[in-house]
Amino acid sequence: MSLVTGNEAARRQRQGTGQGAYTLRDLLIVASYHRRVMIAVFLVTVVGACVAAWFSPIRYEAEARLLVLFNAEQSGNQDLVERPSILSIDGLRATESEVDILRSRTLIREMVRKVGVQTLFPHLDGEGPLGFGKGEPEDQLVERATDLAEARFRITAQSGSNLVLVAFSHQDRAVAIRAVDELIRAYLARRGSIYANPRSPFLEQEAEKFRLQIDQLQRNLADAKAKYKVLNLEQEILLAVNQEDSIIQRRRHVMERREALRIEVANAQERLAKLPERVFDFTERTNRTDNDEARNARIKLQLERDQLRARYQDNHPRLQEIERQIKTLEQFQEKERPVYFADRTVRNPAIAFLTNHLIQIQLEEEATARQLEELERQREVARMRIAELREGEQVIGDLTRSLDVVDKLYRQARERAETAGLEEAAADERASNVRVVEYADAPARGSSQAANLVAAGLFGGLLLAAVAGLAAAWNRRVYLLPLEVERGLGLPVLATFNEAGGFVGGGAQEQMIYFVGRLLAGREDGQSLRSIQVVSSGETENREGFSRALATELAEGHGRRTLLVDLDRDGNGQAGALRAGDAVELGVDGIRAAPTRIPRLDVTVDAAGSTLGRMRTEVGELGSLIEGLAGRYDFVIVDAPATRNSFVALRLAPVVDGSILVVRAEHTRAPVAGNTRDQILDAGGDMLGAV
Template identity: 40%
Template sequence: MILAFYHKRIILIVALLSIIAGLTAATYARTRYAAESLVMMMIDRSHAGISDVAGTLPSVLSIDGLKSVDSEIRILESRRVIEDTLSALDPVTLFPEIAHPRLFGLLPADSPQDQLEKAIDKFKRRLQVEQQSSSNIVRLSFSHEDPDLAADTVNALADAYLKRRRAIFDIPRSPFLASELARHSDQLKSIEGQIQALKSEYDIVDLGQESLLAANQVDSIVQRRRQTQERQAALQAEVAAAKKRLAALPERVFDFREQSNQNQNDDDRNVLLRLELERDRLASQFLPDYPPLQELERKIRTVRQSMKGGDKPVFNTTREVRNPTIPFLSNHLLTLEIEQDAVARQIDELNRQHTVAVEKVGRLRKAESELRDLERTRGVMEDIYRDYAQRTEAARAEEEAAKVRFSNVRVVQPAVAPATGTSMAPSFIIAGLVGGILLGGAAGVLATWLRQVYILPHEIERDLGVPAIASFSDTDGELVSPGAQQELIHLAAQLRDHGVDDQPMALVQFVTANDGDGDAIVARGLALEFAKGRGLRTLLIDLCGDGTGQLAAINAGADDKTDGDADAGTGERLPTIDPQGSGDLETLPSAVPLLWVSRQATGSALGSLRTPIAQSRQMLERLNQRFDIILILSPPIGNSHLARRLSPMVDANILVARAEHTRAPVAARMRDSILASGGDIVGLVLTGRHFHIPQVIYRWL
């Protein structure tokens, strides 16, 4: 509500403009008379026309009742029907404004074609075609300022629709279907002749059986050729091996060789063996001196002596015979070469048979492709011929029945001139009021979104991130109202309760961005609160002027009972502090006890930017020893660097912004400048706050 009352001017202006536009439109709104006519659609089999008489495409129109009625409505709203209606009524008579000169008479009127286009657009906007409650009744309505002309237009539209519908559906189909049937019959006979000629050319009885036999024959020949080639390779290997072996064999081979000195009937060894066996038998039974045993020993020596004799001749026998392998290998090689020649002739014959079989398969494949295309074409032509035959008979029957059949679209209620009309004036007025409310609200939202000044303390806290420690509404005066005094007491308590290093704040600087933001009034009120309300020795340093204005305002607002010599509570008064050297700060006592005001502070060392920072800091320390709290009024931060310079020297900086005056970017730049200088910000004081909601409404909140 605060935002709404703050932007009330913009909201009211935009709302009034919308209301005025609605009233203006209502003033120029004319009463229109709507003539009505009812048309009944009787759905039967003939109503659903066929868009493709050949039947190769799906039907566009559905035989479903509601969809058929909707199709009739689309025909009724078509451009062709509207053009026929305007041709019967004359577009200029129906809409005289299309013949008027354009652009307030500066341009000539439109051409006849452009006039017709404009008349068609206006006709479509004023025409209403509706289906009544999902039935087969269609309501035609046309609005016009002349009731008789509106009725004539509806009747002309119904007549043009019936003519157009008759031209669409009354199309004889049997002649076309009969000619197409004859043409497809000729094509079918031609395809049959081509199939017979193709079979005769390729000598085909049953293509499938002959193709299978030809494929089996090719496969058999291939298998036999592979086996013969394998045998040929084996024969070549055997012939090569036989020739190699035969070349390596000698013509004669060594049979045996024998050398011996043994004669025929030489039994010395056998005798020796028998004697030794007999000796061993006797030796095992008798003593060595047994005479028979000794006799055997002599016989053995004699036989051995005889065997060692060299008087026996030595015989050598060598025998060489013809190699028997040569005749065998020669015969086998001859057999292999003969078989190899036979196999070569067999492979040649198989190759010839394979070539013939492959050519036959190729011819059959070609014949199959051509025959398949012809048969496919014949199948499609037979289906088309059959379908055309059925459709031709059906079309003939329908055309014969249509000659004695009544129309399935009838005008139930012709249009008559209406007695009462309707006006858009109330609608325009309501639209203006509703639009005023909506546009006014939108204008308020847009103004709030574009607003860059602050009107509430929480907006400052949200945007700057700095707490709003006080807000004053009567900063044009001296903060004498009870509410302002309570806000000053609250502000003073916050400054004294939150100190630095367990010490209450003694040096406080007021920083503002613009002149006249109320920082001087807030500083004076806070100084009076510290001096009178808390009994603290307070010094107000005015670096924006010479201090006489601050002293005069304080003295003018002082209590009449205060004589300026002593404090009411303590009866104590400090003497005037005079300057002790060039550049020192001079202070003057005010009419309020314990409150001093600087004099010509801008010319002192504290107010000069040429003074070293160390000297300014020492000066503030000396003043801090004499006073309990010091309030410093610095010039606007956009005009002077003095506020940024003193910000790190004081205990706290208080930002001062004026409601509905200080812009958000300026306040943000003021905050950033103080923080960048190293100063601490204790909070922000909002001055000049207004309460936009009337008091009468506030009582109910």
Template identity: 30%
Template structure:
């Protein structure tokens, strides 16, 4: 059992791996390549196979149950006649048909053929079993057959009919597809007969009598509107309504403007009066004209005598001794004068002269003129307000009359236009009804219904469409799964997705323990030790967590064992996630409980020489956010002095301050990923957290990576 403490401050170091970037770009989006799509196909092959099988199975099942149909076809020729809304009538006053209206006419005939009225009429005119097989008894003949209703048979017949039209032709192509050729021909004949009969019923209607009654009613309404308009103009004294409204508006605007000007002037006068009264109350009746204050008495020459005596003393002091009697007498006189000046400074003489305040007279005269002006403005406003009320009443009356008159005029114009149109239509309808017996038909059967030589079988096309849809669905699902896949399946994807190099790729069945040598782990350990030998300070290596099952603990144990066994370096494994018991049990060591010291790490040796495992390292300074950075730096410096390599396993929740600080102070950080398990967002977040904390990120280790693509496909898309 060894007691090992440690730490050092993270300093700027040279790159241990020159080709690796120190600061990769933040979260680059992984581009979609053929290799990524193939990888997704082999990783999610069950879902993609399901996306292929479902459309294919649906198309094959539909083709198996779809019956064979026999078609019968006929042609209709649509012509322009007086029955068409746009055709020229016999009066010569109606509109003339143009080529653009012909498609509308043809489409109206198509809609009429497929209408419920025509189809129900066709079904009712034919005996049961003509179009569809007759209903059979139910329940093995115990119950009578249940006949379908007319609407149900009409809907079934509509699904069997097909009407085709073209914008460049007047022909309508009708086809019916039923179980036998005889049923198809019978159904098409019945539909054509019902359509012709229904058309005849529609266009044999007389509208002239109705139009005549409507014309007379409109003429009466026109006379009533004319009377209302004349009465309204007389009641409101309207000669020319626009000019009357303009004059009333101008008068109202003029009066309103004058009122606003007077109101503004009165407001100014009132505010001046209020301010004058307030100021007059504040002015005093008398003001001080002059005031003088001094501390000097009249004809006082004490200061002048003091200055002369001081000058005289300076002259005598330079010529006689200090104890000469006249000099002492001179000092006594100077002191006496200074005392007199001090006593005189305490006295003050003040003179004040007051006069009557001149501002009171000026302000009183100005306020008197303002009061006269305010009274005059008030009387003018009363007269103008009366004029404003009169102008407003006239304007309101004219506006109301204008609205009523506009409504009546609009109704009269619309009624007059309708009257003229109805009168013209009544004349044309009367002449058209007289000539109805001699009109030519507008729809002619150009080809009677005939059955097709071969049945219509769409089952091969349906199967082909289903297979094509299955291929498209499989490709679409592969692309979508590639775009939305949240895990890395290979090292190449992780390198492009994280902008970090892959330092080791460990197969899924490798046993990462201290007793087995794995080439990827050996290469990773050799890479770290070679960088250390080239001058890099790689004493502290940390495996950063990307999830609970990222395999970092097993990889860290294997790397530490490889370093201790292959190079004989003193190596310590520190797990900040657990207490380390699992490592000790695997390495044949048992912890002995002793007193804990947060500034030290309690480590136990293992069956491999030069390999120690830390016990309860998460309770030390390494995981304590309250510990100062000096204590942590001291622990890391001691670890660097007493050990060659320290392998740390970061906890899963590494977002605390202690973990971020430790990440910045270790020599190198490696991401631990697990193929097809580690989330891309979590991996990028872990990388960004290390870089944001100032840590050194050199790459990642991918565990449980299996060969996804076959060798020939991998070479093909590489």
């Protein structure tokens, strides 16, 4: 019943081992926690299956039967004495060969082309995404439709007989019947081409040669038009001639303008030469100079006089001297002031105007010269284009005439080949050893997969819900069960309390009594416990309530003098909850405690601001304080602040007898709790366990 030591807790933490195994109750708890995810996955799967069942189309399966004849009479092979000959292959193997021919992709592709891709599979409409743009090419659509048709065909040989069943399922009964009939027709045609002795291959080859010649001539004609850059040869020639004529007319107009500009340049130069260079502007008479030394000296003396008057009286010697100098300068200016005369001439403005006009018409003359050069270049290009079109007219005309001749030959060869093909088809039908026993037909009432889809949805929903629950449990980062705490943290779970019932009453009271009994029993090494620190990783674990309930049980239930040290926040929360009285000095470094309404239980007041709550307090001094408090009380319970917000718990960890980690189900995150455990152990403290 004793507690493990700190070294044993560390060993469990490093090994990550736990005891016990999951029970059915534990699995139900985990499933209840993840019930929303599991129910959502189940409902989504079932709803999806129901929607698929609702939209599941009713399919009609059309069936046809073929009879394979493999005796000498039906095959048309007889010897000279009119006796049936012996077949070289077994009849059943011959039937399987016919089945393989019917299953060939070439026949199914031919059936798809005859029936139509949109008729068989309307969703393959050939349009782009959302109906915009250009979709897949026609050949690719046919290949996709062939893949779908192969999956819907059912072609089998009847067991022990020479009957072949050909079946095809589709939402439209008429389409299913037509698909089977078209496949049988394609099969009979292909079989006739395999076994018959055709007479039309030569004509087909000739027609193909003519077709290839037509394709080549068409490519040559397109290349010639692209080379000469024409669509309508006659219009291109007419446009080129008109363009050359337009260039000639424009060239004439430009030449006329250039001659007019030359005359204007000559006239402007002649007028400019006759104009005088400069003309009279104005006359000026003044006695003012820009830099008069006498005037400047008088101004300086007047400024100095004004400054001295602000500081001295008028009879000051310096002021009188300055007044004398100013009068002397004024008399000099009145007698000796000179008078200046100035006559001004300016450049003739008419010269500037004529010069600008001359420059403009000279520039325009140069522009017309360059324009004539450009028009000459365009005329040369037009002449070359006309010559090129004349050459192209001869080449394109020869190709067009050759194409007309080859096209007539191709039509004649094609008509002859089709006539020969019809004759050979009639002969092959008469000589065929495969008979259509029953043409395609389908029942009036189709079948649906709705029931199967619903059943599959229920089963798949249960399976996916279980997988979703396992995935959610695997990715969960909070604790739900005591067993998860033991396995995740390597710490024993000392007690378990129901969050709804709190720490008092019912099973919680029994858990607390059992837990306190283990504390009083001490460690496995026989060392008694006098000081215990209650820690948590965050503020949501209700650490304060557990510390209060533990101290209450020690004092009230076991009669031990207990001190509850409140270091969280301002250090007065526990005193307010326990309705503590007036605080008194304990004689231990100024720490004060107040009695509570519970006998033998005291609680500290303002302990967070004392030496115990200061981060700069030395570890040795903290140990002395804890020993001093343990000497006055039977038990010291330290309610330390959350490790996420404060390092006080780490400072006290090595000086108390052990630490207890409070874990709250569905709230405490496993990585944070593990980090708290590691911090306590790394600080030198012992972890007694978790609650």
